[in-house]
Amino acid sequence: DVVMTQSPLSLPVTLGQPASISCRSSQSLVSSDGKTHLNWFQQRPGQSPRRLMYKVSKRDSGVPDRFSGNGSGTDFTLKFSRVEAEDVGVYYCMQGTHWPKTFGQGTKLEI
Amino acid sequence: EVQLVESGGGLIQPGRSLRLSCVASGFNFRDYAMRWVRLPPGKGLEWVSVITWNGDMIGYADSVKGRFTTSRDNTKNSLYLQMNSLRVEDTALYYCSTSSDALDIWGQGTMVTVSS
Numbered sequence: 001d002v003v004m005t006q007s008p009l010s011l012p013v014t015l016g017q018p019a020s021i022s023c024r025s026s027q028s029l030v031s032s033d034g035k036t037h038l039n040w041f042q043q044r045p046g047q048s049p050r051r052l053m054y055k056v057s058k059r060d061s062g063v064p065d066r067f068s069g070n071g072s073g074t075d076f077t078l079k080f081s082r083v084e085a086e087d088v089g090v091y092y093c094m095q096g097t098h099w100p101k102t103f104g105q106g107t108k109l110e111i
Numbered sequence: 112e113v114q115l116v117e118s119g120g121g122l123i124q125p126g127r128s129l130r131l132s133c134v135a136s137g138f139n140f141r142d143y144a145m146r147w148v149r150l151p152p153g154k155g156l157e158w159v160s161v162i163t164w165n166g167d168m169i170g171y172a173d174s175v176k177g178r179f180t181t182s183r184d185n186t187k188n189s190l191y192l193q194m195n196s197l198r199v200e201d202t203a204l205y206y207c208s209t210s211s212d213a214l215d216i217w218g219q220g221t222m223v224t225v226s227s
Contacts, residue, residue: 001173039210041156048206049148049156051215060215092156099170101146106155 002027002095006104013109019080021107023093028073030097037096040069040078041103044089052091053078085111113137113216115207120221127197131221133190133207141165141185143211147192149203150220157203160192175201197225 003026013019029036040053051060053069056076066081078091088111093104119131133145147159160181162169169181180193190207204220 043150043156048217048219049208050217051210054210054212054215058212090155094156094158100172101158101161101170103156103158 001100002029002098002102004093004095004102004104006091006093006107009105009107011107011109013080013083013111015085015111016082019083019109021078021091021093021109023071023076023078023104025074025076025095027098029076029095030073036072038069038071038076039094039096040067041092041094042087042089043092043106044086047089049092083109083111113214115209115216115218117205117207117218117221120205120223122224122226123197124227125197125199125225128193128195129197129223131192131194131205131207131223133192133218135188135190135216138214138216140188143209145183145190145207145209147181147190148206148208149201150206151200151203159205162190194223197223199225201225 005024007022029038036056038056041049042052043049052063052067057069068079071077090106090108092106114136117133123129144163146161149157149159160171162181178196182191202225204222206220208217
């Protein structure tokens with residue numbers, strides 16, 4: 001199985017400051033169709049998960065543009081241009097290229 | 112309103128069986144692959160299973176392979192997870208979900224607690 005490794009696992013941040021989360025996969029996530037199926041999910045306390053980004057850098061509808069994603073192959077990053085209070089929660093990367101699909105361990109963002 | 116609603120969770124003894132259901136509304140259920148994802152207490156999300164739109168391909172995490180069976184009934188807009196030989200480590204909040212380029216939908220989850 002593809003192992004997804006996130007860092008850091010805990011991310012203390014200051015409101016208004018930038019932040020980033022790293023995600024590394026044990027295999028390349030480039031699929032046979034040439035696309036890279038790397039997703040980022042946010043799970044706020046007491047809520048269901050919500051996808052923020054798909055195919056590395058495509059932002060889901062309604063996701064603020066302070067979130068951005070980049071990377072290729074095996075190394076990916078979720079960036080916050082400035083952290084807001086509503087961003088508190090756990091963030092997961094998930095690969096959709098290989099079966100079985102796998103999540104990273106999660107990164108807990110705390111203000 | 113686009114919605115997924117899970118049901119069927121509860122407290123169950125190790126070794127017993129449980130069937131979860133997920134009913135979809137507000138979108139064309141039959142057009143989408145569906146998945147089950149779980150969140151064990153104090154841990155991170157774990158992908159459990161996926162089924163293609165017509166059920167011709169089904170995948171499972173190694174941790175549930177041979178014990179869990181995913182199925183769907185497109186006439187009822189419903190997804191199912193039959194869980195047999197349950198273990199304490201299967202205790203989790205179980206979500207049904209679907210994602211495509213155009214949408215990402217999650218239910219509110221149903222809690223399964225495996226304990227004697």
